[in-house]
Amino acid sequence: MNISNRYPQFARLSALCHKNVSRFSTEKTDSPPIPVNPLKDVYSANNQTGTGVIYDKKPFRILLKAGKNYSWCLCGQSKNQPFCDGTHKDIFLKIKLRPIRFTVTETKNYWLCNCKQTTNRPFCDGTHKRQDIQDKKI
Numbered sequence: 297m298n299i300s301n302r303y304p305q306f307a308r309l310s311a312l313c314h315k316n317v318s319r320f321s322t323e324k325t326d327s328p329p330i331p332v333n334p335l336k337d338v339y340s341a342n343n344q345t346g347t348g349v350i351y352d353k354k355p356f357r358i359l360l361k362a363g364k365n366y367s368w369c370l371c372g373q374s375k376n377q378p379f380c381d382g383t384h385k386d387i388f389l390k391i392k393l394r395p396i397r398f399t400v401t402e403t404k405n406y407w408l409c410n411c412k413q414t415t416n417r418p419f420c421d422g423t424h425k426r427q428d429i430q431d432k433k434i
């Protein structure tokens with residue numbers, strides 16, 4: 297017997313709890329294609345070869361507006377993740393990485409990389425699933 301049938305008072309609560317649940321998946325089956333930054337070839341910061349420190353071992357889902365420009369934190373030290381807050385400019389931290397300017401062509405929810413190791417900046421490409429990243433202490 298379904299718990300909602302047995303305890304109707306929990307049916308609404310259960311529905312509310314599951315309403316906004318989204319799961320990240322890089323499975324090839326029915327996942328949407330991973331977006332590409334339209335500004336990738338515009339800003340030289342996109343050509344940086346280094347990667348920042350791991351901020352989190354999973355991506356961040358956020359609603360982004362089409363045509364708006366964003367700055368994604370690459371150094372991993374921003375206090376406003378996943379966006380840049382200017383921490384990389386602190387001369388005492390000696391951070392050489394610059395943020396990635398990006399935009400999107402469609403207003404919707406996107407998965408932004410939080411491990412800072414993605415090869416498709418700033419979007420998560422599943423790199424965070426690598427064992428060495430998952431084993432890293434943060």
Ligand code: FES
Nearest residue numbers: 409410411420423
């Ligand atoms: S969080 Fe998924 S690749 Fe970085």
